[in-house]
Amino acid sequence: MARFPRHWQWNKEVAPLGDCVIVDIDGVLADAGHRQHFLDPPWRDWDGFFSECDGDAVFEENKCLLELLDLDLVVVLLTSRPTWIQRMTTSWLEEHQIRYDLLIMRPLGDFQPSPGFKRDETQALRNEGYVPRLAIDDDMRNVRMYRQEKIPTLFLDSGYHPH
Numbered sequence: 001m002a003r004f005p006r007h008w009q010w011n012k013e014v015a016p017l018g019d020c021v022i023v024d025i026d027g028v029l030a031d032a033g034h035r036q037h038f039l040d041p042p043w044r045d046w047d048g049f050f051s052e053c054d055g056d057a058v059f060e061e062n063k064c065l066l067e068l069l070d071l072d073l074v075v076v077l078l079t080s081r082p083t084w085i086q087r088m089t090t091s092w093l094e095e096h097q098i099r100y101d102l103l104i105m106r107p108l109g110d111f112q113p114s115p116g117f118k119r120d121e122t123q124a125l126r127n128e129g130y131v132p133r134l135a136i137d138d139d140m141r142n143v144r145m146y147r148q149e150k151i152p153t154l155f156l157d158s159g160y161h162p163h
Helices: 033-039 046-051 060-068 083-095 114-128 140-148
Strands: 008-010 018-023 074-082 102-106 130-137 153-155
Touching: 018 114, 033 046, 046 083, 074 083, 074 114, 074 130, 083 102, 114 130, 114 140, 130 140, 140 153
Parallel strands: 018 074, 018 130, 074 102, 130 153
Antiparallel strands: 008 102
């Protein structure tokens, strides 16, 4: 696993190269509604927002969607959550029995907007030999980016992001 970036965490083992689906966490799998107040004006408290992620409920219908996907499809959870909450995130995924093969979180020191971060990681996936066949996200900025990258994208409106 040394060939992969340190902020990539495989669930059990490295998945075989091939087709993948890219799925966001907050607003897609995790109901972050209870912590949205941290992002209210006049300033956004991202540390407060992320530090309470372990209290999220799961969107059962989206969890079910992942379970119904072909087992040969690699499920990549690509989130802008920072790696300092990786342990909380993997515990939450395990607690809610969320299907995934690879978890990619934002490395410390990466402060670019979400679409730039996700574009970079999508390119890194491609460079490794994973072929994104679908992306699922709740942020229209990311949806537009994926579509510019020629990846069919399912937009799920969490209500968290202005469009």
